[in-house]
Structure formats: structure tokens, C-alpha cells
Amino acid sequence: MKIKDFKFNLIKKDTQTLISAYRWPLVIVSVLMGFLIFIMNVFFAGAIYGHQFNSSMKDKLGVYIYINDAVAQDEKQIFTLKEDLEAKGLRVQYSSQQDALGFVEKRVPDLTTTLKKYQLKNPLPSTLYIMYNDQEQFTSMKTLLEKNKNLILNMNDLSENAIKTQEKRVLNIINLSNFMQSFGYLVVLVMLAAVIGFAIFFLNAIFSHFKRDIQAKKLLGATAHQIAQPFLQVIFKTLLFAFIIAVLLLVATTLPLEHYLQVLFNFSLLNHISTVIFELLATGIIEIGMIMLILMVVSYCYVLRLHKQLK
Incomplete structure (x- = not known):
């Protein structure tokens, strides 16, 4: 039990050392990644709700009859x-x-x-x-x-030409919506690649800076898990802080939009967000989990490569 406590305290101490050494870079990286995650999820939400919009447009194809x-x-x-x-x-x-x-x-x-x-x-x-x-x-x-x-009053609006014109208008809107969905998914992929690439670059920079410490730990018999764990904990905390930044950006943009959407479209963005709050949290957890999994693989590959160099 004491050995486990010793290992845990050692990892915790190494994590604190990394955070102290990279305090301000970590803050800057978290803010930038939070902004990228926010933009990515805005386009992701737009692409997802684009499908619902298309279905709604098809379902609501019809005519107004004035009495x-x-x-x-x-x-x-x-x-x-x-x-x-x-x-x-x-x-x-x-x-x-x-x-x-x-x-x-x-x-x-x-x-x-x-x-x-x-x-x-x-x-x-x-x-x-x-x-x-x-x-x-x-x-x-x-x-x-x-x-x-x-x-x-408007029987003339029921002519074949009028209906075809309306159908064409709806089709044009759906085509535009499909284009925006495709563009949204493209932006999501680019943003996701940027977040992961940014995290890998930063992780690699930290590994390079502490390369001698890693080699010393290897010579002292540390396992790949013990070496990589502090770095992964730092990245996890950075991603968690980035997610909090993304949530704060969501709140900051929602509050000004709420009034205008309520007046112009009688639509409450806050009420809508409150109905999908669990979906938002689940999406954030999945994104962080997926990014952490990729970074975990990168970290262990880097440490194992150093292990081979020291054999």
C-alpha cells in the first residue's frame, strides 16, 4: 500500500512540477483550445439541426388560404x-x-x-x-x-404554377441547407484536427523540454505508465479548462442573442439550450475522452521510443 502511495505522490508531484513550469503557456493553450472547441460545436450544432430543418421544411410544404x-x-x-x-x-x-x-x-x-x-x-x-x-x-x-x-379570398394562389413555384423555393432552401450542413461538418473536422494537432504539438514540446528527466526516470526503473501519467494529467486539466472556457463563451454569446431572437422570431435560445443541456454535456465528455485517447496513444508511443533509444 505504501509503494502505491509513493507512486501516486510521485506522479502528483511531477504533475505539479509540470504545471508550475508551464503555468502561463497552459493558460494560453487552454483559452485557444476553448475557443476552437466553441467554434467547432457551434458548427456541429448547426449541421445537426440542419437535418431537422430540412425535415421540417418538407413536412410544412403547403399553401395559405385566406378566409x-x-x-x-x-x-x-x-x-x-x-x-x-x-x-x-x-x-x-x-x-x-x-x-x-x-x-x-x-x-x-x-x-x-x-x-x-x-x-x-x-x-x-x-x-x-x-x-x-x-x-x-x-x-x-x-x-x-x-x-x-x-x-x-385567394383561390388564384392554387394554380399549378403557384404551387410549382413554392416547391422550387422550398427545394432551393433545402439545397442551401444541405450545403451549409456539409460546410459545417467540414469546419468541425478542421477544428477537431486543429485542437488535436495543437494538443499534440504542445505535448511534444513538454516532452522535449523534460527529455532528460524522462531518461533519468527510465534509468531509475520507471515504467512507461509512470513517465507518461503526469503529462497526460496536465493535458487532461488543460482540456477540462478549455471546455469550461467554451461553456463560458456559449453563455457570453447566448445572453445578447436571447433578446433579439425573442423579439424577431419569438424564440428563446436559453429555453432551447436548457432542454438539450445533457446532450451538450455528453458531447463535451465524448470530445474530451476522444482527444485524451488520441493523446494517450501519442504519449505512450513517445515514451516507448525513448525506452528503445536507451536500451
Whole structure:
């Protein structure tokens, strides 16, 4: 037991010596690696959520139907039409005039007050957003809407050309999203290679600086594990500090964005992050574990090479 304690204390002492000798370089390296990890994960998140965005765009392909103001006062007809559309397998979202006004008012504050001031009625129509999956569903939708055209203000928007234009627009958005995903994954790979390369370079510099100490330990009978362990502990602490820096950068960028996203898109970035906090922590642990595994292999290869040179 005493021998184990002695070995542990020796490794701990060597680790403290390394940290003392490279205190400021370690801080600088941690900050730089933290920045790289932050950028890498921003692009990684963008690439991951790009898939969800594409699926959402495909699922929400549809048309807006504006309801006649006279009919809008009697919501029974609207709900009957909605039920008939849903019976044909179509997905339908209904927004009343008040819903539409509330949505616009999030972007144009005090709109209701202004309308009341000038004694104006709500100019926004009630809407049905009808989503379809294929040409067959579109044809069924159009047939049913033509039977109820007295309810609808924009029947002209249901022409084949209008639908093809919308489909082309959605396809262009999806193609752009696919390009951004590919670019995001490329940046992630480059950033990951940069972090690992940076860590290997720094680890190699420390090994070179303490080469004589390593050789002396070898002559005294130290194992490869005992020699490499202090260096790995220093790198692990550096990566841990870098991860904390990345988290702080995430918080620092989230807080200013929160207000603008809330006002412009009614989207709370803080709430979204809180729902995926465990995924973020898991990603960080996996990244640090993967980098440490690579650095462990590099460290042992370096120490074993020195062992062979001393034989």
C-alpha cells in the first residue's frame, strides 16, 4: 500500500512540477483550445439541426388560404372545412384574425393600440395553412376548396404554377441547407484536427523540454505508465479548462442573442439550450475522452521510443 502511495505522490508531484513550469503557456493553450472547441460545436450544432430543418421544411410544404371576412365571423364553416380537409389526410393549421394580429404585433409592438387610436378594424384575415405530401393530396385539396370557394379570398394562389413555384423555393432552401450542413461538418473536422494537432504539438514540446528527466526516470526503473501519467494529467486539466472556457463563451454569446431572437422570431435560445443541456454535456465528455485517447496513444508511443533509444 505504501509503494502505491509513493507512486501516486510521485506522479502528483511531477504533475505539479509540470504545471508550475508551464503555468502561463497552459493558460494560453487552454483559452485557444476553448475557443476552437466553441467554434467547432457551434458548427456541429448547426449541421445537426440542419437535418431537422430540412425535415421540417418538407413536412410544412403547403399553401395559405385566406378566409373571407364575412365568413370569418362564423367559425363553424371554417371548422367544417378544416375537418373535411383533415379527413382526406391533409394537415391543417387554423389562425383566427386575432391570432394573426398577435403574431404581427410581436414584430410591430403597439399595433393594436394604433388601430384603436385611428378606429381601424383588424385588416388581417383568418387563415388556414394546408400541408400536403404529394400531388394526389394537392388535387384532393384543390377539389374540396373549389367547392367552398365562397369562403376563400385567394383561390388564384392554387394554380399549378403557384404551387410549382413554392416547391422550387422550398427545394432551393433545402439545397442551401444541405450545403451549409456539409460546410459545417467540414469546419468541425478542421477544428477537431486543429485542437488535436495543437494538443499534440504542445505535448511534444513538454516532452522535449523534460527529455532528460524522462531518461533519468527510465534509468531509475520507471515504467512507461509512470513517465507518461503526469503529462497526460496536465493535458487532461488543460482540456477540462478549455471546455469550461467554451461553456463560458456559449453563455457570453447566448445572453445578447436571447433578446433579439425573442423579439424577431419569438424564440428563446436559453429555453432551447436548457432542454438539450445533457446532450451538450455528453458531447463535451465524448470530445474530451476522444482527444485524451488520441493523446494517450501519442504519449505512450513517445515514451516507448525513448525506452528503445536507451536500451
